[in-house]
Amino acid sequence: MSTSNPKFLSVIVPVYNSQKYLTRCIESIINQSYKNLEILLVDDCSNDLSKDIINSYCTNFNNIKSINLVQRCGAGYARSIGLENAKGKFISFIDSDDWIDSNFYKTMINAIEKTNSDIAISGIMTEEGGYLSSIERYTYKYQNVINGDFALTLLSRSLSQDCYITPIVCNKVYSEDIVKNSNIKFEKGSLHEDDIFTFFALLNSTRIVLTPGCMYHYYQYYNSITHTMSKDYIISLISAFTIIRNQLQKEKKFEKYKCEYFSFLDKCIASTLNCIIHAEKNNIMQKKYVKFLITEMAKELLPLDYFDYIDMNRIKKFYGL
Numbered sequence: 001m002s003t004s005n006p007k008f009l010s011v012i013v014p015v016y017n018s019q020k021y022l023t024r025c026i027e028s029i030i031n032q033s034y035k036n037l038e039i040l041l042v043d044d045c046s047n048d049l050s051k052d053i054i055n056s057y058c059t060n061f062n063n064i065k066s067i068n069l070v071q072r073c074g075a076g077y078a079r080s081i082g083l084e085n086a087k088g089k090f091i092s093f094i095d096s097d098d099w100i101d102s103n104f105y106k107t108m109i110n111a112i113e114k115t116n117s118d119i120a121i122s123g124i125m126t127e128e129g130g131y132l133s134s135i136e137r138y139t140y141k142y143q144n145v146i147n148g149d150f151a152l153t154l155l156s157r158s159l160s161q162d163c164y165i166t167p168i169v170c171n172k173v174y175s176e177d178i179v180k181n182s183n184i185k186f187e188k189g190s191l192h193e194d195d196i197f198t199f200f201a202l203l204n205s206t207r208i209v210l211t212p213g214c215m216y217h218y219y220q221y222y223n224s225i226t227h228t229m230s231k232d233y234i235i236s237l238i239s240a241f242t243i244i245r246n247q248l249q250k251e252k253k254f255e256k257y258k259c260e261y262f263s264f265l266d267k268c269i270a271s272t273l274n275c276i277i278h279a280e281k282n283n284i285m286q287k288k289y290v291k292f293l294i295t296e297m298a299k300e301l302l303p304l305d306y307f308d309y310i311d312m313n314r315i316k317k318f319y320g321l
Contacts, residue, residue: 008090009038009088010038010087012091015041015042015078023053025097028100030064032104038065039063041064044078045070069081074193075193083180090109090174092108100217104122115209118175118205123213127219137166138164139212141212143210151208166198174201182204184200190240195264196243228275234292241265241268244261262305272293
């Protein structure tokens with residue numbers, strides 16, 4: 001298979017102890033209507049049968065490659081290693097417990113080519129079990145091409161709009177140029193690596209095409225990271241927004257995107273507070289996590305600027321006034 005074809009696609013799959021779901025994920029990729037692709041399975045030191053599943057597919061498919069990390073580094077770093085090895089003109093990520101519709105890549109790449117866009121974005125179907133529990137999220141009724149600044153508005157929810165963009169990286173297909181030439185990377189060990197990557201991918205894009213339909217299936221289960229809470233989760237959130245702020249300041253863009261930055265931060269803090277309430281049932285622990293969140297924000301971010309951004313209606317709503 002020649003990788004000189006301008007339509008060649010690299011699919012990067014970080015893998016860690018995914019034996020229950022990995023076959024389902026890989027099968028959804030190899031059965032795509034779009035065939036001109038390579039699959040990079042980046043094993044992040046799995047200690048279950050994931051390695052055996054990977055080796056079996058690598059033996060039977062010449063467009064599947066295994067990359068084995070020597071120490072556990074997290075999904076973000078695994079994706080970065082995948083990017084270093086990717087040969088495609090287009091880049092996509094899939095988490096090993098998720099899957100995609102059979103026409104996902106053909107639809108997304110056709111949309112990029114026809115609109116001369118940097119990124120194509122699909123809606124998401126959240127999955128918790130059988131098809132009866134599927135929930136549509138971030139849906140787009142019509143194909144629409146938007147610019148990077150407006151995409152940041154949809155990501156950060158700085159304005160009320162008819163649709164929004166999720167920071168999840170996996171419901172998107174990227175042109176190689178926007179990923180590699182913009183020096184966008186995932187942070188090693190971060191639990192919020194998607195927030196950083198997506199913010200700068202959109203900021204650096206000229207054209208983004210929103211595609212109709214929910215073609216990416218995002219599997220949620222009780223013990224997933226989005227359903228658990230820890231101090232590391234909070235530290236990672238604050239670290240992610242410190243990195244975003246520092247990079248914006250380095251590029252002298254912080255003032256221009258200050259509203260989007262604080263709105264995105266506000267959205268993620270609200271999501272974290274919601275996670276604290278639902279993942280931790282003990283009231284004392286809830287208060288400890290909230291106190292820890294406020295303390296970490298005061299140390300690393302710009303709390304006065306953040307509170308200047310929030311209007312009184314937001315504060316009243318928070319306190320139920």
